[in-house]
Amino acid sequence: xxxxxxxxxxxxxxxxxxxxxxxxxxxxxxxxxxxxxxxxxxxxxxxxxxxxxxxxxxxxxxxxxxxxxxxxxxxxxxxxxxxxxxxxxxxxxxxxxxxxxxxxxxxxxxxxxxxxxxxxxxxxxxxxxxxxxxxxxxxxxxxxxxxxxxxxxxxxxxxxxxxxxxxxxxxxxxxxxxxxxxxxxxxxxxxxxxxxxxxxxxxxxxxxxxxxxxxxxxxxxxxxxxxxxxxxxxxxxxxxxxxxxxxxxxxxxxxxxxxxxxxxxxxxxxxxxxxxxxxxxxxxxxxxxxxxxxxxxxxxxxxxxxxxxxxxxxxxxxxx
Amino acid sequence: xxxxxxxxxxxxxxxxxxxxxxxxxxxxxxxxxxxxxxxxxxxxxxxxxxxxxxxxxxxxxxxxxxxxxxxxxxxxxxxxxxxxxxxxxxxxxxxxxxxxxxxxxxxxxxxxxxxxxxxxxxxxxxxxxxxxxxxxxxxxxxxxxxxxxxxxxxxxxxxxxxxxxxxxxxxxxxxxxxxxxxxxxxxxxxxxxxxxxxxxxxxxxxxxxxxxxxxxxxxxxxxxxxxxxxxxxxxxxxxxxxxxxxxxxxxxxxxxxxxxxxxxxxxxxxxxxxxxxxxxxxxxxxxxxxxxxxxxxxxxxxxxxxxxxxxxxxxxxxxx
Numbered sequence: 001x002x003x004x005x006x007x008x009x010x011x012x013x014x015x016x017x018x019x020x021x022x023x024x025x026x027x028x029x030x031x032x033x034x035x036x037x038x039x040x041x042x043x044x045x046x047x048x049x050x051x052x053x054x055x056x057x058x059x060x061x062x063x064x065x066x067x068x069x070x071x072x073x074x075x076x077x078x079x080x081x082x083x084x085x086x087x088x089x090x091x092x093x094x095x096x097x098x099x100x101x102x103x104x105x106x107x108x109x110x111x112x113x114x115x116x117x118x119x120x121x122x123x124x125x126x127x128x129x130x131x132x133x134x135x136x137x138x139x140x141x142x143x144x145x146x147x148x149x150x151x152x153x154x155x156x157x158x159x160x161x162x163x164x165x166x167x168x169x170x171x172x173x174x175x176x177x178x179x180x181x182x183x184x185x186x187x188x189x190x191x192x193x194x195x196x197x198x199x200x201x202x203x204x205x206x207x208x209x210x211x212x213x214x215x216x217x218x219x220x221x222x223x224x225x226x227x228x229x230x231x232x233x234x235x236x237x238x239x240x241x242x243x244x245x246x247x248x249x250x251x252x253x254x255x256x257x258x259x260x261x262x263x264x265x266x267x268x269x270x271x272x273x274x275x276x277x278x279x280x281x282x283x284x285x286x287x288x289x290x291x292x293x294x295x296x297x298x299x300x301x302x303x304x305x306x307x308x309x310x311x312x313x314x315x316x317x318x319x320x
Numbered sequence: 321x322x323x324x325x326x327x328x329x330x331x332x333x334x335x336x337x338x339x340x341x342x343x344x345x346x347x348x349x350x351x352x353x354x355x356x357x358x359x360x361x362x363x364x365x366x367x368x369x370x371x372x373x374x375x376x377x378x379x380x381x382x383x384x385x386x387x388x389x390x391x392x393x394x395x396x397x398x399x400x401x402x403x404x405x406x407x408x409x410x411x412x413x414x415x416x417x418x419x420x421x422x423x424x425x426x427x428x429x430x431x432x433x434x435x436x437x438x439x440x441x442x443x444x445x446x447x448x449x450x451x452x453x454x455x456x457x458x459x460x461x462x463x464x465x466x467x468x469x470x471x472x473x474x475x476x477x478x479x480x481x482x483x484x485x486x487x488x489x490x491x492x493x494x495x496x497x498x499x500x501x502x503x504x505x506x507x508x509x510x511x512x513x514x515x516x517x518x519x520x521x522x523x524x525x526x527x528x529x530x531x532x533x534x535x536x537x538x539x540x541x542x543x544x545x546x547x548x549x550x551x552x553x554x555x556x557x558x559x560x561x562x563x564x565x566x567x568x569x570x571x572x573x574x575x576x577x578x579x580x581x582x583x584x585x586x587x588x589x590x591x592x593x594x595x596x597x598x599x600x601x602x603x604x605x606x607x608x609x610x611x612x613x614x615x616x617x618x619x620x621x622x623x624x625x626x627x628x629x630x631x632x633x634x635x636x637x638x639x640x
Contacts, residue, residue, distance in 0.1 A: 022342065043591045105588070264628075268425070271363045271624035273591040304591035308584075312632030 002243060004191040006153035007184060010057040011160055017089065018053055018157075021045050023165045028269050033285050035292045038169070040162035043274050043304025047113070049230075050158050050181055050302050051082035051145075057154030058143055059086045067092045069139035074127035076102040077230055078303055079145040084115035095140060097127045105307060146180030147237025156184025162298050163192045170295040173281030175302045176200040176209050176251065177231040179240030185300060186247035196298075199290065200244065200251045201280040203228040203259070209236050210251040213244055227256050227314065230277030230303065252290060257318065258283040263311065264320045266301075275306035322563060324511040326473035327504060330377040331480055337409065338373055338477075341365050343485045348589050353605050355612045358489070360482035363594050363624025367433070369550075370478050370501055370622050371402035371465075377474030378463055379406045387412045389459035394447040396422040397550055398623055399465040404435030415460060417447045425627060466500030467557025476504025482618050483512045490615040493601030495622045496520040496529050496571065497551040499560030505620060506567035516618075519610065520564065520571045521600040523548040523579070529556050530571040533564055547576050547634065550597030550623065572610060577638065578603040583631065584640045586621075595626035 024039045042050040059071055070093030073083040080096045087094025096110055100119040111117055120130050135142050144151065158181065163169060172189050176182045179200075186198045202210050206224030212235070220235040236244060244251075259276045262283040266274045281299045284290050344359045362370040379391055390413030393403040400416045407414025416430055420439040431437055440450050455462050464471065478501065483489060492509050496502045499520075506518045522530050526544030532555070540555040556564060564571075579596045582603040586594045601619045604610050 048589075048591060267593055267628050269368075271368060271593040273587055273593060308587050308628075309632045309636050312629045316629050 001239065002149045002152045002184065002187060004187055006149065007156035007160055007188050010053070010150075010153040011157045013057055013060055014053055014154070014157055017056060019045055020161055023162060024270065024272070026270055029265070032265060033297070034288070035285070035295045035297050037285060038162070038166040038296065038298050039282070040158055040298065040300045041272065042158055042300060042302050043272060043278055047078070047081040047085045047109070048303055048305040049078040049082065049278070050155055050300070051078040052085060053157050054146075054151035054154035054180060055079070055082035055086045055143060056089070058148060058150040059083070059090055059092060061150055062092075062141060066141050069141065070095060071143050072097065072131050072135050072140035073143045073145070074131045075145055076106060078305055080106065080110045080115075081113060081305070083143050084110045084113035088114045095134065097131050097134075099127070103307060106305070146178035146233070147239050149239060152180050152184040152239060152243065154184070155181040156188040158300055159185030159188040160192065162300065163189060166298055168296060169193055169196045169298040171197050171199060171292065172298045172300075173199050173201055173284055174300050175231065175277055175280035176202045177277065178233040179209060179236045179244050181300065181302060182248060183240045183243035187243065190247050197249045198247065199284070200248050201284045202251065202253050203231050203280065204253040204255050206231055207253045208234065209244065210253055212236055212241060213248065213251040216245065226276075228259060228277040228280060230275070231280065252284060254280060254283040254287065254289055258287040258289065260314045260318045261320065262286040264315050264318070267311075273304045273306070273308065274301050275303050278303040321559065322469045322472045322504065322507060324507055326469065327476035327480055327508050330373070330470070330473040331477045333377055333380055334373055334474070334477055337376060339365050340481055343482060344590065344592070346590055349585070352585060353617070354608070355605070355614070356616045357605060358482070358486040358616065358618050359602070360478055360618065360620045361592065362478055362620060362622050363592060363598055367398070367401040367405045367429070368623055368625040369398040369402065369598070370475055370620070371398040372405060373477050374466075374471035374474035374500060375399070375402035375406045375463060376409070378468060378470035379403070379410055379412060381470055382412075382461060386461050389461065390415060391463050392417065392451050392455050392460040393463045393465070394418075394451045395465055396426060398625055400426065400430045400435075401433060401625070403463050404430045404433035408434045415454065417451050417454075419447070423627060426625070466498030466553070467559050469559060472500050472504040472559060472563065474504070475501040476508040478620055479505030479508040480512065482620065483509060486618055488616060489513055489516045489618040491517050491519060491612065492618040492620075493519050493521055493604055494620050495551065495597055495600035496522045497597065498553040499529060499556045499564050501620065501622060502568060503560045503563035507563065510567050517569045518567065519604070520568050521604045522571065522573050523551050523600065524573040524575050526551055527573045528554065529564065530573055532556055532561060533568065533571040536565065546596075548579060548597040548600060550595070551600060572604060574600060574603040574607065574609055578607040578609065580634045580638045581640065582606040584635050584638070593624045593626070593628065594621050595623050598623040
């Protein structure tokens with residue numbers, strides 16, 4: 001399925017291509033959280049999120065023929081930018097299917113990486129159907145956002161680097177959307193730091209993975225109302241669900257208010273732009289949603305792609 | 321006066337106390353600027369700005385008796401937070417004189433570092449007079465914001481680290497307010513990289529240092545209308561003016577629009593929160609206000625303390 005060797009192999013592919021993002025520590029943050037916190041800053045990754053890792057690992061493993069045909073992805077979020085940038089880096093044609101009402105910033109960033117963008121009307125068409133049809137017509141390889149062994153292995157390199165650079169950890173908090181980052185990182189952690197407790201964090205409104213984890217039955221959500229847009233995914237995948245069940249110790253949820261408070265602290269005190277989904281793990285620790293004492297706590301900040309004007313409005317509304 | 325040895329000595333004092341802030345490079349930024357850019361990120365310094373360097377260098381050199389008496393500073397900006405934090409770090413009582421209408425965020429940050437805050441009404445009182453009187457009464461040592469050899473030497477360590485970490489530079493762009501960072505950094509650069517051209521950058525509305533530099537006569541401005549609050553200083557000092565004249569190659573100005581565009585790029589693409597004064601140097605390069613070709617360009621980002629909601633309003637108004 002996916003093993004630590006797959007993650008180590010992905011790390012070798014990514015060396016010198018992806019940024020080895022910094023692990024940031026801060027006395028102020030430690031004081032606020034009450035424990036020693038080590039942040040793996042994937043908001044400082046290329047295209048602004050960990051998604052570059054999985055997309056690069058997957059696309060760089062395609063055959064010459066597949067590369068010549070090109071790749072296609074459907075996403076209005078970080079996966080779109082990841083596939084677009086990897087296409088540019090590897091000289092592979094990238095086609096991204098995006099809703100016509102996607103935020104201008106995301107359209108521009110994706111186009112800026114040289115991808116061909118196919119717009120569709122989400123009220124009348126299905127992006128999966130469009131992508132499948134175009135893949136069939138042109139021979140494009142579909143690059144899924146999370147449910148693929150090469151994607152999962154690529155995402156796991158974030159935790160691998162964190163543990164290599166930060167040393168022993170008692171806990172590792174990881175955002176969970178479709179479970180690619182979470183399952184890959186949990187596999188890496190359980191090999192490199194077997195005593196480290198791995199905790200996945202979801203938005204309360206989109207707690208499908210938490211329920212699936214706890215019951216062993218796949219739960220789904222439909223477009224949950226949360227500002228954590230990267231975690232609005234409807235369900236864990238056929239690969240990620242069993243991996244999360246096997247390697248993750250615990251799942252928990254945080255509120256949008258928790259996310260906004262954690263974001264505001266990171267923006268104003270650490271001077272880092274982070275997105276709501278990016279601080280899912282931190283929000284649990286910062287808002288004391290989990291009982292921790294005298295621990296060394298690793299946290300993956302998964303990304304920083306957010307409309308800064310919209311984020312400022314959240315801060316204002318929360319009177320921060 | 322101030323020599324490279326003073327800066328090297330300050331660097332030794334600051335080792336392990338100040339952050340050795342990262343030098344950030346980005347393909348996107350290089351593409352936007354048309355040259356290779358290396359950003360020394362003092363927004364990631366303790367308390368969010370380079371000011372920690374000078375304040376620590378100055379206060380750590382006080383005698384035991386002076387330390388026992390305490391220090392006083394007047395500032396509503398980064399110098400206030402710097403003196404407050406250094407007081408906390410060294411166990412020296414710090415008193416900060418601030419206008420009663422200073423932004424809540426700045427009052428809270430300064431108080432959060434354990435300083436005693438003395439509020440005054442800027443309509444009816446002079447902060448200098450208040451500070452002088454309190455210094456006389458209680459024996460406090462006044463820590464000036466820029467015009468002091470120990471402050472200047474401390475600030476020069478930012479450029480020293482940049483050149484040590486980034487290697488040879490053809491140009492070095494530095495924000496200029498009262499000239500402490502600029503003169504200290506110019507001295508460091510002229511020793512470590514003699515062929516590097518050192519350029520100070522001011523807001524167009526507060527171009528006193530540029531005029532002083534060009535004419536050799538000290539010009540002043542009064543509370544200039546610019547969002548670069550750290551560069552609203554009225555004039556260069558008795559130390560900084562001759563040092564800027566001696567060590568700096570050129571001075572130029574940028575508009576507030578230039579600052580907002582540069583800030584927006586750094587926030588949204590580099591995921592770093594930077595303040596208007598902080599991007600003075602970058603704004604000149606990013607907006608092509610200076611002719612550069614095939615160069616390696618060092619830029620000091622001086623700080624990141626800004627009201628993020630206010631900054632978002634600037635971005636919106638500029639339709640960014």
